[in-house]
Each structure stands twice: as structure tokens, then as C-alpha cells.
Amino acid sequence: MRFVENDREPPVSRCRTIPDQTVPAAHEPDLFADVVVAGAGGAGLTAALAAAERGLSVVLVEARETFREDSNTAMSTSMVPAAGTRQQAAAGIDDDPQLFLSDVMRKTHDAADRVVATALVNVAAQLVHWLEDRWRIPLGLVTDFNYAGHSRHRCHSVPDRAGSTLHEHLLAAIGRLDNVLLGCPARLVDVSGNAADGVTGATVERPSGEREEVGARSVILATNGFGASPDLVGQHCPEIAGGLYFGGEGSTGDALALGELFEADLAYLDAYQGHGSVAHPHGVLLTWAAVIHGGVLVNRAGDRFADESSGYSELARPVLEQPGGKAWMVYDERIDDLCRPFADYQRCLEAGAVLAADGIEQLAHLIGAPTAVLAATLERSAAAARAGTADEFGRSDWAAPLAPPYRAVRVTGALFHTQGGLCVDGRARVLSQGVPIPGLFAAGGSAAGISGHGAAGYLAGNGLLSALGLGLLAGRSALSTD
Numbered sequence: 001m002r003f004v005e006n007d008r009e010p011p012v013s014r015c016r017t018i019p020d021q022t023v024p025a026a027h028e029p030d031l032f033a034d035v036v037v038a039g040a041g042g043a044g045l046t047a048a049l050a051a052a053e054r055g056l057s058v059v060l061v062e063a064r065e066t067f068r069e070d071s072n073t074a075m076s077t078s079m080v081p082a083a084g085t086r087q088q089a090a091a092g093i094d095d096d097p098q099l100f101l102s103d104v105m106r107k108t109h110d111a112a113d114r115v116v117a118t119a120l121v122n123v124a125a126q127l128v129h130w131l132e133d134r135w136r137i138p139l140g141l142v143t144d145f146n147y148a149g150h151s152r153h154r155c156h157s158v159p160d161r162a163g164s165t166l167h168e169h170l171l172a173a174i175g176r177l178d179n180v181l182l183g184c185p186a187r188l189v190d191v192s193g194n195a196a197d198g199v200t201g202a203t204v205e206r207p208s209g210e211r212e213e214v215g216a217r218s219v220i221l222a223t224n225g226f227g228a229s230p231d232l233v234g235q236h237c238p239e240i241a242g243g244l245y246f247g248g249e250g251s252t253g254d255a256l257a258l259g260e261l262f263e264a265d266l267a268y269l270d271a272y273q274g275h276g277s278v279a280h281p282h283g284v285l286l287t288w289a290a291v292i293h294g295g296v297l298v299n300r301a302g303d304r305f306a307d308e309s310s311g312y313s314e315l316a317r318p319v320l321e322q323p324g325g326k327a328w329m330v331y332d333e334r335i336d337d338l339c340r341p342f343a344d345y346q347r348c349l350e351a352g353a354v355l356a357a358d359g360i361e362q363l364a365h366l367i368g369a370p371t372a373v374l375a376a377t378l379e380r381s382a383a384a385a386r387a388g389t390a391d392e393f394g395r396s397d398w399a400a401p402l403a404p405p406y407r408a409v410r411v412t413g414a415l416f417h418t419q420g421g422l423c424v425d426g427r428a429r430v431l432s433q434g435v436p437i438p439g440l441f442a443a444g445g446s447a448a449g450i451s452g453h454g455a456a457g458y459l460a461g462n463g464l465l466s467a468l469g470l471g472l473l474a475g476r477s478a479l480s481t482d
Contacts, residue, residue: 042073043444050475076163108452147460198438225445226253274316302369
């Protein structure tokens with residue numbers, strides 16, 4: 001196996017597929033690096049940047065050639081929550097890490113790992129500023145709406161609110177460094193060492209089966225969770241096992257298997273991020289901003305069935321419980337205009353997923369619902385919105401009543417990514433019996449996150465904050481002697 005070296009080629013060329021060539025076996029490691037990072041999603045790229053910035057040599061391996069399109073970072077809406085940023089200060093928003101932590105603990109009913117949550121909320125503002133100042137990644141504060149559970153506007157995003165754009169910025173930053181080697185396709189299949197003495201090296205494997213030994217003093221696992229493994233999802237997250245999987249195909253639980261070699265601690269394996277509005281059959285995410293601005297979910301009978309404002313993650317299961325496992329997101333022309341800044345919504349429009357109706361009769365025909373039932377459903381919602389009161393489902397967060405002309409998108413519930421994994425401390429060090437394993441780190445979905453248990457504890461941006469935040473902490477902690 002040969003690694004593509006960081007010469008002065010453009011980043012896309014530099015990250016090209018490595019030719020599949022056989023290299024004779026050697027008794028000594030074929031390559032040595034200070035740090036090996038497994039996974040080139042947001043967590044791995046951030047970890048590689050943080051380690052390389054300190055002058056360390058980094059070997060970054062990625063198993064899938066399609067990682068630019070199907071990493072969970074690339075498939076996200078690029079929302080990075082952070083409290084106490086200069087963007088918030090400029091907008092006159094008073095926020096701080098302690099308030100952010102309170103929101104995390106409230107959303108998870110105090111079930112989140114407080115040590116990791118504290119580390120992440122404390123590093124989040126540094127992360128946002130570091131990405132902008134050091135790596136030229138534009139992150140603006142989203143103030144036109146707020147996600148459920150956040151008591152302040154604190155989500156920061158690239159201008160088009162597309163995770164693929166954020167991912168490309170991170171790749172471009174890697175491409176400007178001379179001390180990072182990127183190997184793709186190459187999968188980390190073994191980490192040598194033990195829990196007491198720590199990491200001594202790693203083994204990577206090509207699709208041909210050829211293996212190569214890499215001597216390393218630190219390994220950072222950033223291979224995401226296990227959402228792409230039906231067996232593991234069925235075992236640990238059975239309530240969402242029947243849903244559409246809408247995440248990276250490389251998320252097959254590699255970190256769990258590698259952590260087992262070191263008897264690493266595991267936690268929160270039942271936790272996951274779901275989503276209640278993936279357009280069907282188009283397979284495109286309909287932004288939850290449609291709900292936040294006043295949209296509702298109805299089934300094919302024309303009835304609502306949940307408080308949509310509770311959050312997109314916890315709505316995945318209720319949507320799947322509707323007839324056929326589908327529902328309809330209903331909103332209006334006003335909301336359509338407000339959703340258009342999202343790249344995801346533009347893709348919905350391009351795919352033909354967004355249907356238009358001049359009035360209630362046409363809307364009922366599109367959905368296949370009785371007109372009288374649908375009209376009564378929307379009138380009850382509109383009445384609650386006009387009065388500013390809670391409806392029969394407890395929803396009281398209404399931007400405005402819906403009014404014709406309407407829009408409708410058929411949606412299904414989906415699993416985006418798992419939120420449980422290897423236990424880490426506040427420096428992203430993997431733990432075994434509560435003790436850090438020297439030289440072994442985990443970030444993103446490879447690590448146990450801060451979403452508590454199940455789906456309801458997921459606070460918007462938890463996934464990216466755990467990916468980029470733990471990636472930053474891991475890269476800064478690699479080879480540290482303290």
C-alpha cells in the first residue's frame with residue numbers, strides 16, 4: 001500500500017484513491033507516524049488538523065472512497081453549537097458554557113456524561129473561532145430560528161447550511177499541510193499495545209486484503225458509530241431498527257471492535273439521533289426548520305399525532321408508527337420561503353419532493369386524506385397558534401398559523417447516527433475500567449456522546465460538537481505527557 005503524500009497538488013487530487021499495489025511484507029513497520037487517525041469525516045479531519053498544528057506527523061486513513069458524500073458530517077446541516085462566541089456577542093446574545101451545559105442536562109434528564117459534556121461546552125467557542133481563524137472556515141450564527149432544547153441561538157453554520165460544504169473546507173485545510181498523509185481506501189483493522197502500556201502501532205488494510213504496519217504512539221478512532229450495521233442496531237437500538245438508515249455506510253462499529261482489544265469501557269449504546277422528516281421516496285432531508293417556523297406532521301388519515309416542536313430526533317419513531325411508516329409535513333408558502341437558504345431544502349425542491357396546493361381540498365387530495373378531517377386538524381393547530389396556547393399534544397411553540405397556499409412533503413422516520421460508544425474522558429482519551437489508555441483516543445460517533453439514552457436526549461448539533469470538539473481535544477492531547 002502506498003500513501004498519497006501532501007505535495008502541492010490541489011486537495012481533491014491529493015485525496016484521490018490510492019492505486020492497489022502489493023507491497024512486500026516487512027518485519028519492521030512500513031511507516032511511522034506520531035499519530036494515526038482512522039476516519040476522514042469531521043471528527044478525523046479535525047483531529048488530524050489539531051495534531052498536525054502541533055508539529056506532529058499524522059497518517060490519516062479512510063476506508064471508503066465515497067467519504068466525501070456519505071460521511072455523517074457531509075450529510076449533516078453543519079450546525080455546530082457553541083456558547084460565548086464572538087458571533088453571539090455581535091448579535092447581542094448573552095450565553096455561556098454553563099447555560100449550554102444546563103440545556104444539555106435538561107434535554108437528557110441529567111443522563112448525559114457530565115465530564116464529557118462539560119469538556120465539550122467549554123471547548124465549543126474555541127472550536128468555532130479556531131476553525132474560522134486558523135483554517136479559514138466561515139461559520140455564521142444561525143438566528144432565523146432556534147432548535148428545540150437550546151435556550152439561546154448558539155448553532156453556527158457555513159453559509160449554505162450544508163455539511164458537505166463544511167466537510168470540503170476541512171479537507172481543503174488538510175490539503176494545505178505537509179505533515180499529514182491521507183490513505184484512501186485503507187481501513188484500520190488492528191491497534192497494537194495493551195490497556196496498561198498503551199498504543200504501539202496500528203495495522204491498516206486495503207480492499208485487496210493487503211495489510212501494512214504503521215508504527216505510532218497515538219491512535220485516534222474517528223470511524224463513527226454502528227448505524228450501518230443492522231445487527232448492532234437491532235441489538236442496541238431496537239426501537240429504530242426498522243427505520244430508514246440515513247447515515248454514512250462506513251459506520252459499521254469498527255471502533256467498538258478495536259476498543260475491545262483494549263477492554264475499553266462502553267456506554268450509552270442505546271442512544272441515537274433519529275429524524276422525523278426524510279422525504280420519501282426521494283431520500284432527501286427536509287429541514288426541520290419547516291416545523292420550527294410552524295409546520296405540522298399529519299398521517300394519511302389527516303390527523304396529527306405528536307408535538308412536533310419537541311425535536312426532530314424523538315419524532316423519528318412516531319412517524320414510523322404511522323400507517324405505512326410515513327407521514328406528511330404540511331406547511332405554507334411563508335415557511336417555504338424561510339426554508340430556501342438550506343441546501344437540503346433546495347435538494348428537496350430539485351427532487352420534486354415539495355408538492356404545492358392552493359387550498360385545503362387540493363392538499364387533502366395530495367395526501368389522500370378526507371378533506372373534512374384534514375381541515376379540522378389544521379384549524380385546531382391554527383387556533384392554538386393564534387391564541388399562543390398549547391394544543392392537545394402540548395405544542396405551544398407556534399411561529400404563526402398556517403394559511404393557503406400550502407406545501408406538503410411525504411416523509412419517513414430515519415436513523416442518522418448512533419450516540420453510544422467508547423467511554424472517553426474530558427481529553428477524549430479512551431477509558432478502560434475508568435482509567436485512560438495511553439495513546440488511544442476516540443471522537444465523534446466512535447465515542448460515547450452527550451445525548452443520554454434513546455433518541456429524546458439528542459440536542460441539535462450534539463453529533464457535530466462531539467465530532468469536531470472531541471476531535472480537537474484528541475488532536476491536542478495526542479502525545480501529551482501531562
